[in-house]
């Protein structure tokens with residue numbers, strides 16, 4: 001597949017591609033693919049479309065990198081776009097590139113419909129396993145699917161005959177300045193009088209759209225200058241609908257398994273479970289999964305038991321728990337409050353905290369409600385928990401198994417995890433499922449307005465301090481104390 005590994009042509013939009021960084025991992029057997037690359041580079045503000053209002057120096061969205069993060073991506077027939085070798089540039093550590101994510105991609109999208117009738121019961125799709133997300137990537141409409149400052153890229157995937165297939169303009173990259181604040185403070189206390197410091201937030205987004213039959217999934221990976229990676233899926237498209245005699249809800253006396261969304265039309269109830277495979281390498285390959293359980297405490301009034309002789313009656317504290325094996329790596333994030341972290345136990349900050357990233361679910365945390373013995377549920381039984389952590393195994397990529405369509409559940413994420421392997425201080429993989437129960441409403445017809453779910457992995461004792469403290473403020477900042485407070 002050397003042909004397919006040639007860097008993409010971007011018609012001069014990108015700087016020359018760099019070499020693929022060395023990897024100790026074996027090449028992916030189905031790899032065909034587009035490899036795009038870039039290295040971080042800083043340009044003066046004003047030369048980058050759409051963000052010249054920021055001032056100072058900004059990172060230009062070229063190829064797939066920024067001054068603060070870099071990554072590779074590729075596209076494959078079965079998989080969707082893959083983000084790999086994502087690293088952050090630690091300016092406080094002399095510009096050291098520190099790995100965060102070895103590889104991340106959508107492993108499966110499970111969409112079971114909730115109508116048990118003869119014509120509908122089998123509508124329980126595994127979109128990646130049955131159809132292939134890479135092969136169904138949509139050509140992006142310039143100026144509509146991505147903003148005006150976007151750079152577009154082609155993708156390549158392995159066709160059914162093994163030959164590379166070119167897909168034009170299926171990936172876009174752009175810098176996003178959405179008017180949000182990265183950090184701010186107004187100081188009205190003490191010496192120096194009133195002053196404010198504000199840093200606008202600028203991020204780099206990689207986008208791809210997969211259209212699987214009636215549905216369109218916009219898949220974003222957003223790289224933030226603070227070091228976070230936000231992974232979002234946005235759903236739109238056409239509902240699956242069935243014809244019915246009713247023209248008004250007052251006529252309905254049965255369970256129609258959906259909503260009457262217009263005359264004679266039911267939008268059928270269903271779920272979307274988008275499962276990500278995220279092979280995190282936090283500052284190295286050997287990581288551990290930590291649950292910082294947030295537990296309520298009663299004030300005992302006695303310091304020996306953590307209390308204090310004050311009027312306060314309660315508080316909460318954090319109980320640190322290391323997940324030893326896969327059974328402890330399965331989490332229902334709605335069951336109890338906890339911060340879930342991935343740490344490198346051999347690396348600590350100067351003051352002794354383990355270097356890590358934490359998982360932040362961002363909405364859409366539904367879990368499957370199907371019975372365990374139902375056939376589609378056996379195939380996708382991993383959708384009963386949002387979080388699974390497994391040791392890296394090169395054959396474990398497809399959450400519903402290699403042959404999802406005919407799977408009986410003996411080759412899927414839940415089945416692999418029954419081995420209960422060690423996940424402590426190992427090369428571990430986070431499997432995270434964004435889940436939505438979709439009850440259709442009239443506004444979803446005739447085409448659905450976009451709805452989103454996401455997760456974020458965010459540095460947590462990874463840096464010695466806020467990595468954005470050195471960011472220069474906008475040149476026209478009012479009340480800026482640019483010489484105060486360590487604004488280098």
Ligand SMILES: [Cu+2]
Pocket residue numbers: 270271272438
């Ligand atoms: Cu839906």
